[in-house]
Amino acid sequence: MGGSEQKFVDAAFHTNWVSSVGANIVDFENDIQQYLGNNVYATALNSGTAAIHVALQLLEVTKGDEVLCQSFTFSASANPIIYQGATPVFIDSESETWNMSPDLLEIAIKDRIENYKKPKAIITVYLYGMSYKAKEINAIAEKYEIPVVEDNVEAFGSRYLNQQCDTLSDIGILSFNGNKIITTSGGSALITKNNILKEKAIFLSTQARDKAPHYEHSSIGFNYRMSNILAGIGRGQMEVLDKRIEARRQNFSFYKDNLSQYKSISFLEVPNGSFSNRWMTCIKTDSHKLREQIRLELLHDDIESRPLWKPMHMQPIFKDFLHFTDGTSQTLFEKGLCLPSSSNLTESDLNRVLSIITKTPSL
Numbered sequence: 001m002g003g004s005e006q007k008f009v010d011a012a013f014h015t016n017w018v019s020s021v022g023a024n025i026v027d028f029e030n031d032i033q034q035y036l037g038n039n040v041y042a043t044a045l046n047s048g049t050a051a052i053h054v055a056l057q058l059l060e061v062t063k064g065d066e067v068l069c070q071s072f073t074f075s076a077s078a079n080p081i082i083y084q085g086a087t088p089v090f091i092d093s094e095s096e097t098w099n100m101s102p103d104l105l106e107i108a109i110k111d112r113i114e115n116y117k118k119p120k121a122i123i124t125v126y127l128y129g130m131s132y133k134a135k136e137i138n139a140i141a142e143k144y145e146i147p148v149v150e151d152n153v154e155a156f157g158s159r160y161l162n163q164q165c166d167t168l169s170d171i172g173i174l175s176f177n178g179n180k181i182i183t184t185s186g187g188s189a190l191i192t193k194n195n196i197l198k199e200k201a202i203f204l205s206t207q208a209r210d211k212a213p214h215y216e217h218s219s220i221g222f223n224y225r226m227s228n229i230l231a232g233i234g235r236g237q238m239e240v241l242d243k244r245i246e247a248r249r250q251n252f253s254f255y256k257d258n259l260s261q262y263k264s265i266s267f268l269e270v271p272n273g274s275f276s277n278r279w280m281t282c283i284k285t286d287s288h289k290l291r292e293q294i295r296l297e298l299l300h301d302d303i304e305s306r307p308l309w310k311p312m313h314m315q316p317i318f319k320d321f322l323h324f325t326d327g328t329s330q331t332l333f334e335k336g337l338c339l340p341s342s343s344n345l346t347e348s349d350l351n352r353v354l355s356i357i358t359k360t361p362s363l
Contacts, residue, residue: 001233001236001237002236002237002239002240002243003236003240004235004236004239005232005233005235005236005237006236007236008024008231008232008233008235008236009229009232009233011023011024011232012024012228012229012232013229017228018227018228018229019227019228020206020225020226020227020228021228022228022231023228024228024229024231024232024234024235025044025225025226025227025228025231027231027235028044028226028231028232028234028235028238029041029042029043029044029189029231030042031234031235031238032044032174032189032191032238035164035238035241036164036166036167036191037164037167038163038164038167039193040166040167040172040191040192040193041191041192041193041194041195041197041198042174042189042190042191042198043189043190043191043192043198043201043202043205044187044188044189044225044226044231044234045187045188045189045190045201045205045224045225045226046186046187046188046223046224046225046226046227046230047175047177047186047187047188047224048076048151048153048173048174048175048177048188049076049079049080049188050188050205050222050224051173051174051175051188051189051190051224052076052077052080052123052149052151052173053080053083053084053222053224054190054201054204054205054222054224055080055149055171055173055190056080056081056083056084056086056121056149057084057204058171058192058197058200058201058204059120059121059147059149059170059171060120061081061084061086061120061121062084062085062086063084063085063086064085064086064087065084065086065087065119065120065121066086066087066088066089066112066117066118066119066120067081067086067087067088067089067119067120067121067122067123068088068089068090068091068105068108068109068119068121068122068123068146069081069088069089069090069091069122069123069312070090070091070093070099070100070123070124070125070127070132070151071090071091071092071093071311071312071313071323071325071329072092072093072098072099072125072127072308072309072311072312072328072329072332072333073125073127073151073309073312074309075312075315075317075318076153077123077125077151077312078090078123078312078318081123086120087321087322088312088318088321089108089112089119089321089322089323089324090311090312090313090318090321090322090323090324090325091104091105091108091323091324091325092104092311092313092323092324092325092326092327092328092329093127093328093329093332094133094328095328096133096271097127097130097131097132097133097268097271098127098128098130098268098328098329098332099124099125099126099127099130099131099132099133100124100125100132100133100137101326101328102133102136102137102140104324104325104326105122105137105140105324106140107324108324109140109144109146111324113144118144118146119146120146121146121147121148121149122137122141122146122147122148122149123148123149123151124137124148124149124150124151124169125151125154126150126151126152126153126154126155126158126165127154127309128154128268128278128279128280128282128338129154129155129158129181129248129276129277129278129279129280130155130158130268130270130274130276131155131158131159131160131165131271131274131276134160134161134168134169135161138168138169141169147169147170147171148169148170148171149169149170149171149172149173150165150166150168150169150171150172150173150191151173152165152166152172152173152174152191153173153174153175153177153180153188154175154180154279154280155276155277155279156174156180156181156182156241156277157181157241157242157245157277158274158275158276158277159274159275160273160274160275161273161274162273166191167191170193171190171191171192171197172190172191172192173188173189173190173191174188174189174190174191175187175188176188176189176230176234176237180279181241181244181245181248181277181279181343182234182237182238182240182241182244183233183237184226184230184231184233184234184237185230185233186230187226187230187231187234188226202225203219203221204219204221204222204224205221205222205223205224205225206221206223206224206225207221207222207223208220208221208222209221243343244343245277245278247343247344247345248277248278248279248280248281248341248343249276249277249278251278251281251340251341251342251345251350252267252278252281252341254350254354255267255281255283255339255350255354258354258358259283259354259357259358262363263286264285264286264287264290264362264363265283265284265285265286265363266283266284267281267282267283267284268282268284278341279341280338280339280341281338281339281341282308282336282337282338282339283336283337283339284332284335284336285335285336285337286335287335287362288334288335289362290335290360290362290363291307291334291335291336291337293360293361293362293363294337294357294360294363295307295337297356297357297359297360298353298356298357301352301356303340303352303353303356304340305337305338305339305340306337306338307333307336307337307338308332308333308336308337308338309329309333310333311325311329311330311333313325314330314333339353340353
């Protein structure tokens with residue numbers, strides 16, 4: 001916590017607005033909008049998964065539709081496609097940013113159009129705080145007139161060509177889960193380009209209640225709105241967002257400065273024109289064996305690290321779905337590792353991690 005969250009939470013209790021209506025929600029949304037700029041509108045919801053689900057509803061994704069989704073991601077990127085009765089089609093990554101491959105994306109679109117299944121939407125991901133190749137992917141999306149949902153749950157504060165990530169395409173998603181760069185314990189924001197979509201998002205996320213003196217419903221809605229208490233936490237967290245980004249970037253610099261000498265370890269570099277919040281510092285080793293040795297050595301000392309995301313097309317629940325892949329994400333999963341990256345790591349913490357890694361026998 002940054003220190004001022006409590007005053008906003010206390011204000012919610014003092015005014016007796018503790019559920020899904022209140023000044024904190026409005027002010028938190030305004031804080032996000034001011035940070036992102038570019039005339040966007042934020043809708044505070046209770047999870048990133050809920051925000052993706054609402055985004056698909058705004059784009060009128062329905063049963064039988066197909067949605068192209070980055071394979072190298074967490075399952076929450078893909079699950080809402082299933083919620084809508086639609087079908088995910090998974091796209092592999094490219095090696096420069098570890099995000100969706102523009103080449104494979106276009107191959108997939110052409111294939112689905114040839115099979116009379118033009119995709120209804122594209123879900124891109126900003127993996128580990130790194131922007132995807134937005135210029136290329138947005139050009140492809142525009143060419144085929146397919147809207148893009150930016151799953152930006154890991155990259156709040158990152159930029160691409162001097163634009164804030166989450167503002168580059170049709171709809172953006174932020175997450176404030178407990179492991180994100182700032183947190184409301186659980187929560188998210190859906191970013192749109194116009195107020196009409198924001199109002200519709202609020203309508204859908206508050207049980208789709210029609211205007212009437214009684215409870216009238218002509219659409220299916222959801223209980224997805226953020227509470228006024230959690231929004232109060234968010235207001236305090238927005239005050240320290242830039243400090244959290246700087247702390248994460250310092251973690252990355254420490255690891256890179258001290259591990260780059262080892263030829264068996266490499267880091268994800270930021271492409272020209274981009275800025276990464278470095279939400280998570282990740283390494284790629286030259287073998288699965290070395291990756292596991294490092295992970296187990298850390299675990300033996302009660303330090304958690306974690307393999308990179310297991311691609312969706314390799315997951316048991318999604319293994320039978322169509323995918324356009326070339327092995328990039330599978331290799332990253334087998335050889336990549338997320339290192340401890342919390343914003344409150346001390347120099348002693350980092351040196352402890354480093355000392356264990358550098359003692360790994362095969363390094």
